[in-house]
Amino acid sequence: MTKEKRQILIFLFFAAAVLATPLFLKGSYFLNVLVFIGINTMLAVALNLLLGYAGQISLGHAAFFGLGAYISGILTTRFAIDPWQAMGLAGFCSAGLAFVIGFPILKLKGHYLAMATLGFGIIMYITFNETVGWTGGPSGLSGIPNLHIGSLIFDNDWNNYYLIWIFTLGVMLLSINLSQSRIGRALRAIHDSEVAARVMGVNARVLKVQIFTVSALLSAIAGSLYAHTMTFISPVAFGFNFSVELVTMVIIGGLGSIYGSFLGAAILTMLPELLRVFKDFDIVLYGLMLILITMYMPGGLISGLSMLAKFVASKIRGKQSNA
């Protein structure tokens, strides 16, 4: 089986599992958690394109998520624009902003880039808080309409699950395609040796801005979906903490792995819920687990999984040869 066919099969299997999951779940609580995992996966994949492939850090990605959510929210609540059109505009404007700030910001490297994106994130967070007339400020923006297709309204957990996950699966598929193309290779080349990539004719400066723009576009669409499914947004969800959480998802899951981003998003979304039984100790355990994963699986959970799979496979083969 060629590598390509295997990858198509893996994706189909993953998509089938995702789409079938709600059939085996009772109650809306889990469905709700899975909706969040979907949104976070989309965000982690978007950030991974920038961080895992091109090797450029962003500590302000929650800002694009928030920008998408607020543009969608404001357009639909104050100007009665159709939610789908609002989503398109949210994506377009956020991508436009990323493109404009990308040129100066992405000239920076390493810690300086981290500081610049951090600053951008904080500026946006303050903007969400202070432009009370538009965003409702700290008390939030409510009454955002749900998305709908004809008479199908996405206003319950079941419908939202499929809405979010169809988008997430789409984003994952496109990102996988991208990562295995000349663009994906050029991004990884920039990551490994920017100077050699440039000598090979890769325009590193432009490509970094392009992928930053795509990443912002996908994050903003995730933000718009979030706004229309939650119907209420407030600045808390789009602050510095969440930017760091997104970076953590990407690193814990595995830099440069799309499925890794799903794992990272799933773990970081579920862990706080699962650890709730430990009451006050939850935050300690949470930190401890993150430290252990980064120490013992530097390639992220996805590399840990593939090591485990190889280990099991070798054991099975060993048994067969013994018999």
Added chain:
Amino acid sequence: MLRLDGINKIFGGLTALEDVSLSVTKGSITGIIGPNGAGKTTLFNIVTGLYTQTSGQVYLGEKNISLLAAEALASLGLVRTFQNIELFGQMTVLENVMVGLHTKSKSGIFSCAFKLPGQIREEKYIKEKALHWLEFTGLAELADQTAGSLPFGKGRLLEISRALAVEPQIILMDEPAAGLNSRETIELAGLIRRIKELGITVVLVEHDMELVMDICESIIVLNLGRKLAEGTPREIQENQAVIAAYLGES
């Protein structure tokens, strides 16, 4: 083919290159030699657009490339290798060479993400060409290995394969024999001759005199940022100024 006209490069108060003019004949193998600190690598960095010269002009054929950045030169047919190998360490050997074909393909983010038919065709072409160059340098069997895990000598060959994938008119090699053992150096000499047979002009900076004298048709000697001499290997070997520079006489 390649012509430098009065190149000066000053770093702060230090003059690294002073009024260096030279020209490289199309289809030749030209060696640039000189003691450490002579400015050889600086010269390469200027030609390949990684540094900007303080003054002077660089021409590739008839085209003035003095102010072009590195990424613009690959599509004009100028490519280089590095003294300390610069591979894409986390990518496979094949993928490294595929990056060399970047300028031979043009699918954008959109057509790559949606796998449009043109992109699929292009991808097939890139892969075939990359494999061809790996066969040319004898690395085809290592295609699926991670580049970072290659032994030094193979890494060198991979860097050359990747540069060839650009389908250059001229290839600049910065100390290609550094770190190679004698058998690998002999193989390298053979490879450089085969590259020349493809019609590609080769310029190399090299410390291994045996290799330089063996394969180069013309040699340029730099010393302390200036051009000291140029000529055939025999002329250079007999040049008193060159001997003095190398032996440290004055």
